[in-house]
Amino acid sequence: MAAKRSGAQGKRSQRMGVEPPPQPNSEPALSLDRIVLTAVELLDAQGVDGLTMRRLADRLGSGVMSLYWHVDNKESVFDLALDSVLGYRGSPQIVGAQDWRTEIIDMLEDWRASMLRHPWSVSLLSSRALGPNILSRLELLGKTLSRAGVADADLNVAIWSLWNYLMGATITRTSFDLSGGDRAASQPRAGEPYPTIERSRLLCDDDWIGIFRKGLDALLVGLAPSQNRSLK
């Protein structure tokens, strides 16, 4: 009988040394990496509901059940795809010379951009466990905040607040992108009892990144000690 581990991965990786024949024509043989990569492609193209095991197998030129050798179930495909997309290579060489404030802002903006590049990742991230890439980002965030002078007692509040803000902003951005038509249509309705919303054209404002930056700035003002706020 077959072994079929239950952990995360690593079934055919120990076949080191001799690689199987490169299969001159046709498909290049199934592998976890290829599955995850194709899953990301499919998610990018068709969204969360567009990823089915059948379609995934079709794209890979394999039978559906062959996937289940490399992968526990569909959920784990989501997990692997999500993790593969959220890596942060940062700017570690230049890091340290920078202001802590711009360092945090850079990292969070990169995070946001990564998620927006793969909009399905946002909804998945909020319902799945934290992978190593995510934990690394949180660690970097905590370290930078600490270096900026945030007391240990306030550290969790600061980290979670930034996390919450980032998640909310990104989710809102993607979901309003989808239903954009409705939003624009629902805004300028006159006679409705939303005068303030209408006046500020809240639902028409599409300067997403500007709003994100300004709100982030405000949050950092409230979170970090007032020191260290001389030059911008």
Next chain:
Amino acid sequence: MAAKRSGAQGKRSQRMGVEPPPQPNSEPALSLDRIVLTAVELLDAQGVDGLTMRRLADRLGSGVMSLYWHVDNKESVFDLALDSVLGYRGSPQIVGAQDWRTEIIDMLEDWRASMLRHPWSVSLLSSRALGPNILSRLELLGKTLSRAGVADADLNVAIWSLWNYLMGATITRTSFDLSGGDRAASQPRAGEPYPTIERSRLLCDDDWIGIFRKGLDALLVGLAPSQNRSLK
């Protein structure tokens, strides 16, 4: 042939005056209200994936296809259930006498509590259109911020920042509640390269409401003008 409107609702509501016989025993006859109410029950009990048209019909004692007379499709069941759960009756009589700060905090905490009472609502809210109840809350938020001295030019940033923070916090809260076991298990792993996270026990901190309040406070500090911040 039947009419079967396509808008939002209102198919049997025009049967005014004479109500159908109260059906002495058995089930009390299908109606949109009853469907929505039962859908909320089912969502509360079984979560988003637990709501299927078959189960809903079973609970209602009706055939599956009978639902489709009252409702366009499953998506609209979600929409209706969501809207029915997010109403805000506020504290309008006492309002105005209160500090704007506590007024905003009260409203947002109530909002958070409403969503946590029906955890499925969080994930739905971030992927569906804004219903009237939500718009009313946004209007109240904008009005209060305006009254607090936030300039019109900064109003959108303030509203969206609070919205983002609220959504992120609530989503995080519910999703970490689900996978709580993993979280506690993944935290104290020694030897891993997350010293800051471990030191602050970020993933073990379960003072959700405390973190929410403190972060909200920080955000308001950054968003609102520095005036008006004497007594707390």
Next chain:
DNA sequence: ATAATGACTCGTATAGCGTACGAGTCAATC
């Protein structure tokens, strides 16, 4: 050389899903 093992693929089958279609029931109206 033969046998055995383990890695891997995949056809078939099951149970569940949303919903289109069309036939049926029943009260009110013409």
Next chain:
DNA sequence: GATTGACTCGTACGCTATACGAGTCATTAT
């Protein structure tokens, strides 16, 4: 008495994830 429209629901279709078990093939053991 016939017609209409509101409403219910059985059946069927095409889709889903995946359990099960049989089959292929290269490597290793004997």
